[in-house]
Structure formats: structure tokens, C-alpha cells
Amino acid sequence: MIGLIGKKTGMTQIFDDTGRLTPVTVIEFEPNVVVGKKTADADGYDAVVLGVYDMRKIRITKPYAGQFPEGVAPKRILRELRDFEKEVAVGDKLGASLLEGLRYVDVTATSKGKGFQGVQKRWNFAGGRSTHGSKFHREPGSTGQRTYPHKTFKNVKLPGRMGRERVTVQNLRVVRVDAEAGCILVRGAVPGPRTCTVVVRDAVKKTN
Amino acid sequence: MNLIQKIQAEQIRADVAPFNVGDTVKVHFKIVEGKTERIQIYEGLVIAMKNAGIGRTFMVRKISYGVGVERVFPLNSPRIDKVEVVRPGKVRRSKLYYIRTKIGKKSKVKILLPSRKEEVEAQQN
Secondary structure, eight states: OOEEEEEEEEEEEEEOTTSOEEEEEEEEOOOEEEEEEEOHHHHSSOEEEEEEEEOOGGGOOHHHHHTSOTTOOOEEEEEEEESOOSOOOTTOEEOGGGGTTOSEEEEEEEOOEEEEEOHHHHHOOOOOOSSTTOOOSSOOOOSSBSSSBOSOOTTOOOSEEEEOSEEEEEEEEEEEEETTTTEEEEESOOSSOTTOEEEEEEOSSSOO | OOHHHHHHHHHOOSOSOOOOTTOEEEEEEEEEETTEEEEEEEEEEEEEEEOOGGGOEEEEEEEETTEEEEEEEETTOTTEEEEEEEEOEEOSSSOOGGGGGOOGGGGOOEEOOOOHHHHHHHHHO
16 A cells, blocks of 8 residues: 545646546645654554654654654654555655556545534435424434333434544545646545645555 | 646636627537547537636527527637637627527627727738
């Protein structure tokens, strides 16, 4: 597996060779620095720790800075990528060129928060009739009945906080990799607001 | 200029001749049939332009065998070979949807004549 930490820049459209408009999301990459490596012997699994964005000096605490090896400035965002297939050394800088040649990617990010939502938006309940005397509009319905089961089961779909959770979108087609500008364009939407941090990996379910 | 604007700027076609709503135009549109490519000409009145940037489209209306036909073209599409202005029109609104309900002389748009200043410039050249 290979991957990078990026920033969602936003969406636009691209004409392809046949003249069709394709919706694309632009993901930018600052240089990803290899901050550390985890090995099966020492940590129980293989992984590469990538970091992006230098921190303001005043924000760096000694304990935080202590986890970075010498010669690597403390980074604001760290992500571990398991079973990294490319040979990298600590201190290496990785850019968008790493993703060249990939046809499909998976993108992981924290989705937009929707706040407290009812069951129709949150769980796609159908809802009731609006008119003809119906008093059942957007309610969740019954949850625990009476004698049996006499309780609300766990994990029953009810209103509550929606969004702002880790979401992975799989099999997004790579439309273009621009190593010079340090960005890639993937077909379709990516979770999260603009400027949010995303992790782009090669697709698990497609052979690249 | 941010990255998205840059990506869009690459694709925006400045070579498609500038035309306006109300003009009668000939759209030379590339049609791909299997392996061969040919150019189809669609002539009609531009009745609307919509959206901005890369997604800008224009709507061309013509009467074909007594039936009104409206076709929407993406302005920046690579499949547009060129757009010829046959007759510039003088209109006072940006959307000419009213033309759909008009017949005869009322469905015509007045020709836009060049202003005196433009005429003088044209003669000098």
C-alpha cells in the first residue's frame, strides 16, 4: 500500500478526451516527511509515519518535539500508513509524484458535521404521511414495545449527532496527477469540508 | 490565483468567437461516429447563456420542419470546433425564453447594426 496526507482544495470540472464534463475533487499535497517507521519486531506491525505542515515555534512543546527524530522539524499532522510498499527512510520527502501511475484510490477524511439530526436524514427512514389526518410525520416510531421486549434494544436507530466521523470513499478514479503543482484530481466527491486533511491511499479493492 | 482557478483557466476556450444572446449562430460541432469524426453544423438563435467558468453553456433554438428545437452546448467543450455569428441580434434581455410562445414577425430578433463609431473604425481599417 502507498499513500499520502493531502488537503482537500475543492471541486471543479474537467473535460475529458471525448468532451464529457467530469466532476473532480482537487487534493493538494505539501511535502510529506517520513517522521518514523514502525516495525513488526518492535511494534507488532509495519507502518510508516508521515507528517505534514511545520508548526509555529510557540506551539511546539518539548514533549511533542521529543517524538521526532533529529533533523526532522515537528509536524502538525501525523498519520500512520500500514504496510508501506515503497522503500523510504526517515527524513525522506514524498510528493504527489508518488501517486503517479495509480488508476484508483481510496480517500479517508473526517466528514462534515451535520449536528443533531432526525431519523429521516440520519438513517433514511421513510416517514409518515403529511396529510389525510396523519399524525405521524417524521417520528422514529416505536422502539421498545410493552411487555415484550419492554426495553429499547441497543443500536436502535434514533435521532442524534450526525457526521463528523471518519469516512473512507473507495475506488475513486484518478483523473490526473500533477506532480509539478503537487496535486491530484480524483473523480467525484471526497468527505469533509474544503481545506480538511485527507489521506489518499491506493485502492484496496482494485488492482492498480 | 488559486489551484482550482488555474485548472479551470487551462480549459477555458478563448478561441470560441465571442457572441451574445440574440445572435444567430452556426455551431460547428464535432460528432464522433465509431472511429470517424465529422462536423455537424447547427444553426439557430442563441436564447440563453447559463453558469460561469468552465461549466458555461449556451442554448440555441431553431425551427426544424415546423418544430422548435433547443439544444444546449457547453461553451468550453473541446467538441465545439467553432461558432460563427451569422447575424448579430439587438436584444434587451439576457434570456429570450419569450420567443418560444411567439410566432411570425414577433418571433424575430432585430439585427444589431454596428454603431457609427464602429463603422468609422471599420472604414479606416
